[in-house]
Amino acid sequence: MTEETAPRAAARRVGIADVAARAGVSLGTASKALNGRGRLREETRARVRAAAEELGFAPSNVARSLLTGRTFTVGVITTDSYGRFGIPVMRGAEDSLAAGEMIAFLCDSRDDPIREQHHLRKLLERRVDGIIVAGRRTDVRRPLGDDLPVPVVYAFAPSGGAHDCSVVSDERGAGRLAVRHLAKTGRRRIAHITGPHSHASARERATGMSEALAAHGLELVGEPFFGNWTEAWGRFAAAQMLRAHPDVDGVFCGNDVVARGVTDGLREAGISLPMQIGVVGVDNWGLVAEAARPPLTTVDLGLEEIGRRSAELLLDAINGRPAPGVHVVPAHLVVRES
Amino acid sequence: MTEETAPRAAARRVGIADVAARAGVSLGTASKALNGRGRLREETRARVRAAAEELGFAPSNVARSLLTGRTFTVGVITTDSYGRFGIPVMRGAEDSLAAGEMIAFLCDSRDDPIREQHHLRKLLERRVDGIIVAGRRTDVRRPLGDDLPVPVVYAFAPSGGAHDCSVVSDERGAGRLAVRHLAKTGRRRIAHITGPHSHASARERATGMSEALAAHGLELVGEPFFGNWTEAWGRFAAAQMLRAHPDVDGVFCGNDVVARGVTDGLREAGISLPMQIGVVGVDNWGLVAEAARPPLTTVDLGLEEIGRRSAELLLDAINGRPAPGVHVVPAHLVVRES
DNA sequence: ATGAAAGCGCTAACAA
DNA sequence: TTGTTAGCGCTTTCAT
Numbered sequence: 001m002t003e004e005t006a007p008r009a010a011a012r013r014v015g016i017a018d019v020a021a022r023a024g025v026s027l028g029t030a031s032k033a034l035n036g037r038g039r040l041r042e043e044t045r046a047r048v049r050a051a052a053e054e055l056g057f058a059p060s061n062v063a064r065s066l067l068t069g070r071t072f073t074v075g076v077i078t079t080d081s082y083g084r085f086g087i088p089v090m091r092g093a094e095d096s097l098a099a100g101e102m103i104a105f106l107c108d109s110r111d112d113p114i115r116e117q118h119h120l121r122k123l124l125e126r127r128v129d130g131i132i133v134a135g136r137r138t139d140v141r142r143p144l145g146d147d148l149p150v151p152v153v154y155a156f157a158p159s160g161g162a163h164d165c166s167v168v169s170d171e172r173g174a175g176r177l178a179v180r181h182l183a184k185t186g187r188r189r190i191a192h193i194t195g196p197h198s199h200a201s202a203r204e205r206a207t208g209m210s211e212a213l214a215a216h217g218l219e220l221v222g223e224p225f226f227g228n229w230t231e232a233w234g235r236f237a238a239a240q241m242l243r244a245h246p247d248v249d250g251v252f253c254g255n256d257v258v259a260r261g262v263t264d265g266l267r268e269a270g271i272s273l274p275m276q277i278g279v280v281g282v283d284n285w286g287l288v289a290e291a292a293r294p295p296l297t298t299v300d301l302g303l304e305e306i307g308r309r310s311a312e313l314l315l316d317a318i319n320g321r322p323a324p325g326v327h328v329v330p331a332h333l334v335v336r337e338s
Numbered sequence: 339m340t341e342e343t344a345p346r347a348a349a350r351r352v353g354i355a356d357v358a359a360r361a362g363v364s365l366g367t368a369s370k371a372l373n374g375r376g377r378l379r380e381e382t383r384a385r386v387r388a389a390a391e392e393l394g395f396a397p398s399n400v401a402r403s404l405l406t407g408r409t410f411t412v413g414v415i416t417t418d419s420y421g422r423f424g425i426p427v428m429r430g431a432e433d434s435l436a437a438g439e440m441i442a443f444l445c446d447s448r449d450d451p452i453r454e455q456h457h458l459r460k461l462l463e464r465r466v467d468g469i470i471v472a473g474r475r476t477d478v479r480r481p482l483g484d485d486l487p488v489p490v491v492y493a494f495a496p497s498g499g500a501h502d503c504s505v506v507s508d509e510r511g512a513g514r515l516a517v518r519h520l521a522k523t524g525r526r527r528i529a530h531i532t533g534p535h536s537h538a539s540a541r542e543r544a545t546g547m548s549e550a551l552a553a554h555g556l557e558l559v560g561e562p563f564f565g566n567w568t569e570a571w572g573r574f575a576a577a578q579m580l581r582a583h584p585d586v587d588g589v590f591c592g593n594d595v596v597a598r599g600v601t602d603g604l605r606e607a608g609i610s611l612p613m614q615i616g617v618v619g620v621d622n623w624g625l626v627a628e629a630a631r632p633p634l635t636t637v638d639l640g641l642e643e644i645g646r647r648s649a650e651l652l653l654d655a656i657n658g659r660p661a662p663g664v665h666v667v668p669a670h671l672v673v674r675e676s
Numbered sequence: 677a678t679g680a681a682a683g684c685g686c687t688a689a690c691a692a
Numbered sequence: 693t694t695g696t697t698a699g700c701g702c703t704t705t706c707a708t
Contacts, residue, residue, distance in 0.1 A: 013487055015702085016702065016703095017701080017702095025678075025679085026678065026679045026680075027679085027680090027701095027702085028678080028679060028702095028703080028704075028705095029677085029678055029679070031702065031703055031704085032678090032703090032704090035703080037703085037704085038677085038678090038704090039677060039678090040677065040678080041677060041678090044677080044678085058459060058462045058463050059463060059701085059702075060465055060700095060701055060702070061465065062400050062403045062404050062409065062464070062465050062700090062701080062702090063404055063700075063701035063702040063703085064701080064703075065400045065684090065702095066398075066400050066684045066685065066686090066700090066702075067683080067684045067703055067704085068684085068703075069684080071400065073443075073464070076444075090444070091446065094444070094445075094446055103443050103445065103457075103460050103461075104443065104444055105411075105441050105443055105444075106414075106428070106432070106442055106443075106444040107432075107441065108432055119441075121396060123441075124396045125396045125397060125398065125399045126400070126441065127399065149351055230629075231629045232629075257629075287625070291569045291595075353685060353686085354685070354686065355685080355686095363694075363695085364694065364695045364696075365685095365686085365695085365696090366687080366688080366694080366695060366696070366697085367694055367695070369686070369688085370687090370688090370694090373687080375687085375688080376693085376694090377693060377694090378693065378694080379693065379694090382693080382694085397685085397686075398684095398685055398686070400685080400686090401685035401686040401700090402685080402687075403686095403700090404684090404685085404686075404700045404701065405685090405686060405687050405688085405699080405700045406686095406687075406700085
C-alpha cells in the first residue's frame with residue numbers, strides 16, 4: 001500500500017486529561033484554567049492554554065451539556081422547505097444565535113404535522129435549549145405542542161396559543177407604506193392587483209392600503225383584483241384594469257411577482273413606466289424586483305429582522321425572561337424606479 | 339394571579355429513572371426494555387414502554403452520546419447564505435439524513451474562511467459525526483482542514499484535497515443534453531449565450547455543448563456570447579446575436595436567468611417562440627423557468643440529488659466505508675415549451 | 677493555588 | 693430474567 005492510496009488515520013480525540021497531563025496539572029485545574037474560573041496563577045493558566053492550543057483541544061460540548069443542562073443549541077423548524085420566507089428568517093436567526101455562541105438544528109416539516117412532531121421529538125431528545133418555528137404564511141397557526149420543556153418562538157406565522165411568543169411582519173403597514181409612496185409621487189387614481197383573497201396577507205395588505213388611501217383623501221379605482229401570486233395573473237389583470245380604467249396612474253401590487261407581471265402587462269400595452277403609471281410591490285425579493293423593467297419600488301417586510309428578533313426573544317426566554325405576545329417588525333419602503 | 343396570566347410552569351424533565359420507578363423495575367432494565375437489548379420478559383418490556391409513553395419520556399441524546407461517542411448529528415456548512423444552490427442541496431441532504439435518524443446543524447459561512455473555521459470549531463465541539471460542505475460555485479475549493487477527526491463530504495464545489503470525497507454536478511453533460519435536445523428538435527443553426535468566462539460552470543457547459551455539436555455534425559453559429567448571469571445580458575445578447583446571425587434557429591443559454599432574458603429579447607424583436615427559435619437553459623429553477631414566455635426547456639443539474647448523495651456518502655464514511663473521489667451526479671433534461 | 681472526588685443521564689458488562 | 697455497577701468527559705464543590 002503506497003502513501004498515495006492509504007486512507008488517512010483518523011486523529012485521536014484529545015481530551016482535557018491530555019491537556020492537563022501535558023501542562024503537568026490536574027484535570028480540575030486544567031478545566032478552571034481553560035474556563036477562566038477559580039483562582040489560578042497566571043503562569044499556570046497560560047501553560048494550560050498553551051498545551052490545549054498545541055494539542056488542538058476542542059472541549060466536548062456533550063459532556064459539558066450533560067453536566068450543565070444547557071446545550072447552546074436551538075432547533076429551527078421551518079414549514080416551507082426552505083422557501084421564499086423561511087430562508088431570510090433562518091439567516092436572520094442564525095445571525096443572532098451565532099452572537100450568543102449558539103448553533104441551530106434545521107428541520108423541514110413540509111407543512112406536515114406528523115413530520116413536525118417527529119422533528120420536535122428529535123430536537124427534544126437532543127436537549128435543545130429552545131425552538132423557533134418559522135412558517136410561510138402569515139395566517140395564524142396551531143401551537144407546536146403544549147407544556148413543552150423548552151421555550152418556543154413563532155416566526156412569521158403567529159401561534160394561536162394565548163401565552164405564546166410570535167414575531168410577525170406588519171402587513172397592514174406594508175399596504176400603507178406602498179400607498180403613501182404612490183400618493184407622495186403624485187398618483188391619484190390608484191388600483192390594486194393582488195393574490196388570493198384566502199390569504200391573510202393579501203387581505204391585510206389591502207386593508208392597510210384602504211387606510212392610507214383614506215388618509216390621503218383618495219379612493220381606490222374599481223374593486224381590488226384578487227387572483228394569485230403569479231406573473232401571468234399580474235399581466236392579465238393589468239390588461240383588464242387598463243380596459244376598465246384607462247386613467248389609472250398608480251397600481252399597488254400585493255407582491256413583487258404580481259408587480260413584475262403588471263409592469264410587463266402595462267409596458268406591452270404601450271404604457272411607459274414609471275411616467276404614466278407608478279407601480280409598487282411588496283416583498284423586496286431581489287431577484288424579482290431587480291429584474292423587472294423598470295426595477296420595482298417595493299415594501300420590504302423585514303424578514304431577516306423577524307429572524308433576528310425571534311432568535312433574540314428566544315435567547316431571552318431561555319435566560320428566564322420570556323416575552324409572550326405578538327411582536328410586530330416594521331416594514332420599510334425600498335425605492336427603485338417603478 | 340389568575341390562571342389566565344400565570345406563566346405556564348416549565349415541565350420537569352423526565353428521566354429514565356422516573357420511567358423505571360413507574361414501571362417498578364431497575365434503571366438498567368428500563369434501558370434495555372426501551373432499546374430492545376438484552377433478554378426481558380415481553381410483559382416487562384411492554385410495561386416499561388407504557389410507563390415511558392405515559393410520562394412522555396424522551397431519552398437524552400446527550401447522555402447517550404457521551405457514552406457511545408456518536409451524536410447522530412452532522413454539520414452542514416454552506417458558503418452561499420442559503421442561496422440558489424445551497425438550498426436544494428440542503429434539502430436533499432436533510433432527506434437522506436432523516437432516513438438515518440440524523441439531524442443537521444446548519445452554518446452559513448458567507449464564503450468567509452474565518453467564519454468557516456469558527457463554525458468548524460463549533461461543530462467539532464458538538465461532536466458531530468460528520469460534515470457536509472456545500473459550495474455555490476463549481477470551481478474547486480480548498481479543503482476544510484486536514485486531519486479532521488470526522489469525515490467530510492464536499493457538495494457541488496469539489497475539494498482540491500487528494501483523498502477527499504466530493505459530489506458534483508455534470509456540467510459538461512448539461513451542455514451536451516441541451517444541444518442534443520436542440521438538434522433533435524430540428525435546430526441546425528445554434529448559438530450560445532452564457533455567463534462569465536471566469537466561471538468554471540460557464541466554460542464546462544460550453545465544452546459539453548461543443549462535444550454535442552460535433553457529435554451531430556453541427557458547428558456553433560458565431561462565437562459564444564460570454565457575459566454575466568442576468569436577464570438584462572440575455573436580452574442584450576439576444577438582440578446582438580439576431581443582428582449578426584438572423585438565421586439562428588436555436589440558442590443554448592448558460593442558465594435559466596440568461597435564457598429568460600433571451601426569450602424576452604427575441605420575443606420583443608418579433609421572433610415567435612418556439613416556432614422560429616428554440617431556447618434551452620440550465621438550472622431548472624422553477625421560479626424563472628416557469629415564469630418565462632414560453633416556459634423554458636432546461637437542464638436540471640440534480641442539486642437535490644447531490645445533497646442526497648452527499649449525505650449518503652457521509653453516512654457511509656461515518657460507518658467506516660469511505661468513498662473518496664469525485665462523484666458525478668447526472669443532469670437531466672426538463673422539456674417545457676421553449 | 678492546586679488536587680481529589682462526586683456526579684450529570686444514560687448504556688453495557690457483569691452478578692445474582 | 694432482572695439488578696447492580698462502572699464509566700463516558702467534563703465542571704464543580706470541598707479538601708489540602
